[in-house]
Amino acid sequence: MYVPKESQPKQGGGGSAKAKDGKRKIVAQNKKARHDYAIIDTYEAGLVLTGTEVKSLRQGRASLTDGFVQIDGNEAWLHNAHIPEYSQGTWTNHTVRRKRKLLLHREEIDKLESKSQETGHTIVPLALYFKDGRAKAEIALARGKKEYDKRQTLREKQDRRESDRAIAAAKRKQRGD
Missing domain, CATH: 1.20.5 (Single alpha-helices involved in coiled-coils or other helix-helix interfaces)
Structure with a gap:
C-alpha cells in the first residue's frame, strides 16, 4: 500500500537523541563578583579550550574567584580562571591558570573596550557553563561597589x-x- 509522503511520520534529524532546548549546565559561578561589583551589562562568550580543559569542566571543576577579562588587540582574554588538571590526563594536560581566548562579536568587543576604559569599570567573569555541548562564559561589564x-x-x-x-x-x- 502506498502512503503519501505528507502523511508519513518524520524521521529524526540525525542529531542527538536529546532535545536541543538550550539548557545551561552551570560548572562554576563567581559569587564574589556579584558581591563586589554592580553588574551593568552581561554577555555570553564562547571559550577556546584544549581537550583536557573541556574534560575537567565536564567533571564540574573550575573556579572564577580571581578571574578577570582583558581586551588585547581586539581580542578578549579570560585571565586567572582556575580549571584544574584533568584527573585522567597525561603529559598532555593543560596549564591550570593560562589565559583563554573568549569568542565575541567585534561590536561587543568594541563596546566592552570603550566602556571598560571609563573610571571604575571592569569586565568580570560571572559563570562558566555548557550550552548545547559548547563551553560558554558569562561575562559582565561591572562597576566596583x-x-x-x-x-x-x-x-x-x-x-x-x-x-x-x-x-x-x-x-x-x-x-x-
Whole structure:
C-alpha cells in the first residue's frame, strides 16, 4: 500500500537523541563578583579550550574567584580562571591558570573596550557553563561597589529572607488551624 509522503511520520534529524532546548549546565559561578561589583551589562562568550580543559569542566571543576577579562588587540582574554588538571590526563594536560581566548562579536568587543576604559569599570567573569555541548562564559561589564553599597545589598538580602520566613510561618500556622 502506498502512503503519501505528507502523511508519513518524520524521521529524526540525525542529531542527538536529546532535545536541543538550550539548557545551561552551570560548572562554576563567581559569587564574589556579584558581591563586589554592580553588574551593568552581561554577555555570553564562547571559550577556546584544549581537550583536557573541556574534560575537567565536564567533571564540574573550575573556579572564577580571581578571574578577570582583558581586551588585547581586539581580542578578549579570560585571565586567572582556575580549571584544574584533568584527573585522567597525561603529559598532555593543560596549564591550570593560562589565559583563554573568549569568542565575541567585534561590536561587543568594541563596546566592552570603550566602556571598560571609563573610571571604575571592569569586565568580570560571572559563570562558566555548557550550552548545547559548547563551553560558554558569562561575562559582565561591572562597576566596583563601595563598602556602604555592599552593606546595603546584604541588608536587603537579609530583609527579604526574614520576610519570606515570616510568610512561610504564617502559611504553616494557617494550614495548622
